[in-house]
Amino acid sequence: MISELLSVLDRDTVRGYRAQIVRSVIYAVLEGITIALTLPTLAAVVAGDTDASVRWLIALAVLAAATLLAHAHTVRKGTRATFDAMAAVQSLEVAQLRRVPLAWFGATNNAGLISLLWPGAISITRNILLNLGELARGLITPVIVLIAAAFVSPAAAVVMVIAAPCMFLVHRITTRRLEEAERADHAANTEATARVIEYAEAQPVLRSADRNNLGMRLLTDSLDELDAAARVGVRTEILARAGFGTAVNVAISAVVAVVGWAMLGTGADLAALVALLTLSLRFTEPVMAVATTARMLRTSRATVRRTVDYLRIAPLPEPGDPQILPAEGPLSVTFDGVDFTYPGADEPTLTGVDLTVPAGTVTAVVGPSGAGKSTLLRLVPRFADVDSGAIRLGDVDVRATTTDRLYPSVGMILPEVTLLDRSIRDNVTAFRPDATDEELAWAAQVSGVDEIVERLPGGWDAPVGPLGGDLSGGERQRVQIARVALQRPAVVVLDEATAALDTLSEQKIQAWVRGLAGRATVIVVAHRMRIVDDADQVVVVQNGRIVESGTADELRAADGAFARMRRTRSDTSEWALDETEEVAP
Ligand SMILES: Nc1ncnc2c1ncn2[C@@H]1O[C@H](COP(=O)(O)OP(=O)(O)OP(=O)(O)O)[C@@H](O)[C@H]1O
Known part of the structure; x- marks a missing residue:
């Protein structure tokens, strides 16, 4: 989806998106390493090794500060890039208005254009650009945490490896429903926009001649459909959140159970146990973040599709070697x-x-x-x-x-x-x-x-x-x-x-x-x-x-x-x- 969007955007905007991806990856790597460092730090603290504890704690503090800075930088630059991209997308869309064949304009396309220019442009830039950091974090951080966990308890790492795709599967199922709801909502929205314009412009005629209240019925029917679509959207969203939240809780419980079981009666050191529990929590948190982000990205997918389709409407072909129309006089x-x-x-x-x-x-x-x-x-x-x-x-x-x-x-x-x-x-x-x-x-x-x-x-x-x-x-x-x-x-x-x-x-x-x-x-x-x-x-x-x-x-x-x-x-x-x-x- 992102590459499709980038294919229709101008070079500067694409550069802005790419830079944001790089910043987000750096931030995610730093965060992953910081979380992984809690393992040796906790081990040193529980073992009572003061020198090592101080060294690890300093390293942890430095990395945590670097992560914080990287995060602030990513958000700050991302916000600016978002506004730049929003302006760029809107100006591309406006420029495209002058390129699409004149026959394209009509009540339905005009109504769709309104939602594309305003909420659409915001949705695809804000949802995508600002969320790239979270997305990278959700994908990269858990991998680093997983590698660190494998050193302490391979069994816990295996549970994490199994849990991640399960959570992702739940997420996919729920977001697919969300996408369908979003598509229905957009169609209802476009229809209602066209009906409102039609109803407002036809007022004089409707007031004098619409004895069957057809105009009002068309309008209220379309608003009812919009209302129904919005209800389905909200219901689907609540179910999606609940479904995914349950999946995450099950995953955390499974990691805790496996780690507890593996260490039961083995006299394994407390440091490892605490560290693993910490990691399992830190593992699921970015996965949850990626799920939320991915959901936002997915709900933007339909808007991206419409934007890309609109921006790809080919203008009427222009000749390479144009003939000149006479500037003066009538022409047959x-x-x-x-x-x-x-x-x-x-x-x-x-x-x-x-x-x-x-x-x-x-x-x-x-x-x-x-x-x-x-x-x-x-x-x-x-x-x-x-x-x-x-x-x-x-x-x-x-x-x-x-x-x-x-x-x-x-x-x-x-x-x-x-x-x-x-x-x-x-x-x-x-x-x-x-x-x-x-x-x-x-x-x-x-x-x-x-x-x-x-x-x-x-x-x-x-x-x-x-x-x-x-x-x-x-x-x-x-x-x-x-x-x-x-x-x-x-x-x-x-x-x-x-x-x-x-x-x-x-x-x-x-x-x-x-x-x-x-x-x-x-x-x-x-x-x-x-x-x-x-x-x-x-x-x-x-x-x-x-x-x-x-x-x-x-x-x-x-x-x-x-x-x-x-x-x-x-x-x-x-x-x-x-x-x-x-x-x-
Ligand atoms: N943008 C469009 N997309 C699809 N079909 C169209 C479009 N515009 C017109 N048509 C169809 O083309 C046919 C001819 O329409 P057109 O407007 O050229 O007729 P007309 O003779 O000018 O009619 P009128 O005198 O009622 O304006 C009609 O069947 C109409 O539904």
């Missing part, structure tokens, strides 16, 4: 026989998609819910890589250029919130901190942000709140549009969220998209007819395939899937039509 977008299946999914989401979006034109993607429209859109900025076929911007396969070059070329306006808890200005200028006041004013005008900054007391410096929560959905969209307008990308992908848009925002989007003609290539997942009617090309996606394409007029005239969708609005709940076509329920 070509889907060439694209197949795509989400990892772990049984069915492909996109199959044989061929689509050409000429440079500087607007293509609207329409289709029923779950058809694959958003997926198609998100493959352009490489949320994930296609399984077969290719997507090209101009002549360049998106996989043949670097993501550093690709992302700035593709402006993304997506339904999920992408605002940071800063001012409107900070959010709008996120991609262009060097934007001039004129550019900012222009972006505000085309997006409708000018209306927001005029109205809000803070103007451009008004905070948007966590996740942009101080703005309305439509306002958030407008800020996103202003940001992308300033970015001036070659390609814009726009997933038009139905619910979030007020009429002004909708009009702004439409006008902005219209104004992009000739300057950027636009692919828009369209839920509104107006933007569809404006588009140079409309493609209809069904079950992951493009089943129709042409202008809106051509498709209406063809009376195919597009025309049917317009007529049978009940087929597709998101297929909102013109307000003019809305009828009373």
